[in-house]
Amino acid sequence: MLYGYAGKILRVNLTEKTHHIEPLPEYMAREYIGGRGFVAKILYDEIEIGIDPLGPKNKLIIAPGPLTGVFLTAGGKTELGTLSPETGGYGDSNIGGHIGPEIKYAGYDMIILEGKAPEKTYLYIEDNKIEFRDASKYWGMECMEAEKALKSDLGEDFQILLIGPAGENMVKFACISHDYGRQAGRTGVGAVMGSKNLKAIAVKGTHSIPLYDKDEVINIGKQMFKACKEKDAEAQWSIYGTIGVTDWCNEVGAFPTKNFYDGWNPNYKNLNGPTAREEIIVRDKGCFCCPIPCGKYSHVKKEGYDVYVEGPEYESNALIGGSCYFDDIKDVAYGNAILDELGMDSISGGNVIAFAMECFERGVITKEDTDGREIKFGDIDSFKYLAEKIAKRDGIGDLLAEGVKRASKILGRGSEDYAIQIKGLEWSGYESRYAPANMLAYMTCDVGAHHNRAWAITYDVATGRDKLEGKADRVIELQHIRPLFDMLGCCRLQWVEISLELDYYPRILKAVTGFDYDMDDLLKLSEKVWNLTRAFWKKHNPDFGRSWDYPPARIMNEPIPSGPAQGKYIPKKDLDWLLDDYYKKRGWTEDGIPTREKLEELGLNFAVKDLYGV
Amino acid sequence: MKLAVKNELCSGCRACELICSLSQRGENNPHLAALNIVPHFPVPGIYEIKICDQCGDCAEVCPFEAIHEENGVYTINEDECTGCGICLDACPNDVLTMPDDYTIPIKCTNCGDCVLICPREAIYDADAASREEAV
Numbered sequence: 001m002l003y004g005y006a007g008k009i010l011r012v013n014l015t016e017k018t019h020h021i022e023p024l025p026e027y028m029a030r031e032y033i034g035g036r037g038f039v040a041k042i043l044y045d046e047i048e049i050g051i052d053p054l055g056p057k058n059k060l061i062i063a064p065g066p067l068t069g070v071f072l073t074a075g076g077k078t079e080l081g082t083l084s085p086e087t088g089g090y091g092d093s094n095i096g097g098h099i100g101p102e103i104k105y106a107g108y109d110m111i112i113l114e115g116k117a118p119e120k121t122y123l124y125i126e127d128n129k130i131e132f133r134d135a136s137k138y139w140g141m142e143c144m145e146a147e148k149a150l151k152s153d154l155g156e157d158f159q160i161l162l163i164g165p166a167g168e169n170m171v172k173f174a175c176i177s178h179d180y181g182r183q184a185g186r187t188g189v190g191a192v193m194g195s196k197n198l199k200a201i202a203v204k205g206t207h208s209i210p211l212y213d214k215d216e217v218i219n220i221g222k223q224m225f226k227a228c229k230e231k232d233a234e235a236q237w238s239i240y241g242t243i244g245v246t247d248w249c250n251e252v253g254a255f256p257t258k259n260f261y262d263g264w265n266p267n268y269k270n271l272n273g274p275t276a277r278e279e280i281i282v283r284d285k286g287c288f289c290c291p292i293p294c295g296k297y298s299h300v301k302k303e304g305y306d307v308y309v310e311g312p313e314y315e316s317n318a319l320i321g322g323s324c325y326f327d328d329i330k331d332v333a334y335g336n337a338i339l340d341e342l343g344m345d346s347i348s349g350g351n352v353i354a355f356a357m358e359c360f361e362r363g364v365i366t367k368e369d370t371d372g373r374e375i376k377f378g379d380i381d382s383f384k385y386l387a388e389k390i391a392k393r394d395g396i397g398d399l400l401a402e403g404v405k406r407a408s409k410i411l412g413r414g415s416e417d418y419a420i421q422i423k424g425l426e427w428s429g430y431e432s433r434y435a436p437a438n439m440l441a442y443m444t445c446d447v448g449a450h451h452n453r454a455w456a457i458t459y460d461v462a463t464g465r466d467k468l469e470g471k472a473d474r475v476i477e478l479q480h481i482r483p484l485f486d487m488l489g490c491c492r493l494q495w496v497e498i499s500l501e502l503d504y505y506p507r508i509l510k511a512v513t514g515f516d517y518d519m520d521d522l523l524k525l526s527e528k529v530w531n532l533t534r535a536f537w538k539k540h541n542p543d544f545g546r547s548w549d550y551p552p553a554r555i556m557n558e559p560i561p562s563g564p565a566q567g568k569y570i571p572k573k574d575l576d577w578l579l580d581d582y583y584k585k586r587g588w589t590e591d592g593i594p595t596r597e598k599l600e601e602l603g604l605n606f607a608v609k610d611l612y613g614v
Numbered sequence: 615m616k617l618a619v620k621n622e623l624c625s626g627c628r629a630c631e632l633i634c635s636l637s638q639r640g641e642n643n644p645h646l647a648a649l650n651i652v653p654h655f656p657v658p659g660i661y662e663i664k665i666c667d668q669c670g671d672c673a674e675v676c677p678f679e680a681i682h683e684e685n686g687v688y689t690i691n692e693d694e695c696t697g698c699g700i701c702l703d704a705c706p707n708d709v710l711t712m713p714d715d716y717t718i719p720i721k722c723t724n725c726g727d728c729v730l731i732c733p734r735e736a737i738y739d740a741d742a743a744s745r746e747e748a749v
Binding site: 069070071098101105144147148156157179180181205206207208209210211214217218221222225228229282283284285286287288289290291292293295297299308 | 622623625626627628629632633635636637640641642643644645646652653655656657659660661713714730731733734
């Protein structure tokens with residue numbers, strides 16, 4: 001018996017409208033733990049080479065972890081993964097809220113969605129009862145309206161994953177929405193759901209999760225709640241959530257400004273945590289069992305709009321407020337609401353719209369493309385116009401819906417230089433031209449330019465921002481610790497933000513599952529998954545390698561024009577030094593591919609054949 | 615111990631539901647809790663905490679007099695309860711429940727674990743609060 005797991009995998013064939021339930025193999029639990037580990041392994045094993053990411057052969061995997069739904073601090077996380085339609089490589093995205101626990105209570109450690117529904121469909125899951133239901137009445141609805149309608153029809157105790165119009169229209173950076181404002185935002189998971197004609201998944205579960213040592217779970221769980229309460233950083237963090245870092249990011253020149261032209265916004269005090277708290281936040285909104293709710297629910301009212309929105313999170317603030325260059329937190333929150341309602345990632349969405357604003361400024365996009373309207377940075381009407389065009393894939397929106405990498409290739413005229421992405425994924429909220437460790441983290445992140453796997457600006461500041469030595473070591477360390485949380489199915493922010501000790505996690509994992517792993521064992525498994533996702537990229541893209549890891553020309557060649565990081569950038573020779581150091585320490589080739597020896601050391605022998613032929 | 619709530623402080627995390635089911639019924643399952651968090655979203659965006667305030671309405675309607683009060687806490691006597699379920703409808707806060715495979719209802723025992731665990735102090739002990747005020 002597997003403790004901590006529901007013990008079952010739900011495999012759904014949308015084309016045939018059939019499902020079957022498979023036992024969770026014990027080796028999967030022991031070697032890949034759950035969540036991101038399950039997603040990576042299933043994608044590696046089951047995605048055929050050369051398929052269309054938006055065709056029926058792609059799969060969407062939804063996997064909570066062994067700690068999801070269990071009594072500890074913030075065990076509410078779930079990983080979603082797919083062959084990314086934005087990047088053509090490994091894609092995953094993590095979501096909080098309450099959906100992961102509910103999937104476990106319904107009896108599943110993983111849901112694998114295959115095929116394409118012949119009609120507009122939503123998937124109904126109530127324990128063992130699985131139904132393919134008509135979604136035509138919800139199709140076309142924006143996210144909040146659709147979630148409310150589904151809950152009204154099914155009951156408030158259902159947890160819902162759903163897409164908005166952007167997902168229906170397969171915008172490449174469409175997100176999956178949940179709990180009125182939580183999203184699996186990145187890598188286009190919402191576009192894949194839309195490509196399958198699947199509007200929503202509604203889940204209700206009534207089962208208990210079996211625990212290896214119940215008393216010890218209660219004991220350690222209570223210790224974790226108590227420890228969080230006693231942390232010095234708890235109070236400040238809980239008041240502002242992620243937007244609280246806005247001041248600091250500006251003060252170190254790491255705030256994306258005007259499509260990453262600059263590294264700080266002179267008006268940043270209008271966009272910071274205290275301003276948000278005072279002017280718009282009405283409620284703290286936490287994920288399952290989270291003691292430090294970073295979710296901030298806001299009511300924003302200004303001439304022309306009156307909306308409720310969860311956020312803005314720091315990331316939305318950076319890409320909408322910073323990159324699209326607003327100076328009023330209300331406009332940022334309204335922009336956030338627009339993207340949330342349409343169902344597109346606020347990181348990529350903000351980044352793409354900022355790119356379009358710069359294109360217009362430079363005459364690469366003109367009034368002929370925009371129904372005669374002028375597009376300007378800092379103009380909420382421009383923002384709304386472009387967001388709606390993108391969600392509908394109408395006119396210029398159809399091009400922008402492909403993301404900045406593809407759009408800039410078609411637009412040309414030098415726009416590739418300021419299409420701020422890596423591997424096709426739009427850059428998230430940290431300007432890193434004066435932060436070598438963070439730059440390396442972005443370059444080597446296994447989904448594209450995202451900060452989730454490693455975030456190291458504080459490390460850069462502490463150890464010297466001009467120094468390259470030692471940065472690869474820190475990035476590798478973080479790339480094992482942070483994704484481990486996504487394997488376990490719990491949130492990393494208790495550790496990242498308020499310094500909850502890592503020691504708790506192997507202890508609670510043992511009490512929940514009986515697995516006797518220490519932290520080093522778990523980090524080795526995380527390294528295994530890291531190498532597996534890198535191998536996935538190579539397996540599906542024969543020319544994959546070092547050249548895929550570079551940032552765009554603006555980031556590589558242009559000094560930051562003003563502010564605290566003025567004049568700074570990391571020239572290509574230094575980026576190469578960082579990559580050389582990183583690949584070597586990872587046991588990869590000079591082109592950034594895991595060596596045969598490394599794959600074998602990690603028990604990934606099955607990948608050797610794909611990468612080396614024998 | 616007198617349970618009381620401040621809805622405006624609740625962040626909807628449901629740690630209270632989970633510790634209730636785990637410590638009182640030995641099950642890791644928030645659906646087996648003797649309290650309930652009801653979200654009101656997207657508008658007006660507030661969580662409503664439904665607790666047992668030991669009002670005694672359940673005892674009043676019990677045809678078998680199986681619910682007894684002691685020190686302000688109403689407890690179901692498992693030997694006397696027949697599982698008829700009449701008390702469920704009488705609960706004004708809808709926190710008395712009887713899941714499918716249960717033979718007697720789940721009722722709050724006033725153990726205080728929800729107060730202990732609530733990270734936002736949205737559930738609190740009104741007796742302790744008034745004692746603090748008195749001091």
